Amino acid sequence: MINLISAKVLMFMAVFAIWERSNLILDITIAYSIVGFLTITLLSKYIMTGGREK
């Protein structure tokens, strides 16, 4: 679900960057995609190591 949300937000940010004709927003979009990927990877690792049940 986080993957879905981050993909939709990424698409929205890219469209907004073209709408505003701004390169800065595209840079932020790239950074957001990296953060989203890291979030999913680390969250999955946390769940695999037991999560809150430890």
Add this chain to the structure above:
Amino acid sequence: MTPIIIFLLVMSWIFIAFGMVAVFKLKNLYTRILSAATIDTVGSLTILIALMLVNITDYNYVIRFILLIGFLLITNPISAHVNIRSAYLTGVEIRRIKHKGVLEREAREKGELYG
């Protein structure tokens, strides 16, 4: 160029709509993650390619969109795999889909189906 951009945008909307329907309709966690990740990747890529074609003459936009597309192509399958792997290793059941005849026989044996 504009008809191509419009076509790509409409295709991405169709993909995203199918992905949303799949998330609600599919009953198994694994099929949901797989379909959502695949369809989101394709939908994102078509939107990004369409947006890149809007400003194809400005190399600042083109470089950034190429970076974004390359990053998405590499990381979306990886994140889907990590998700499904963590679900499997923590014990989420793969639901077995039984044949209709087997379901009817089991219901008749329990007395829930008459005839």
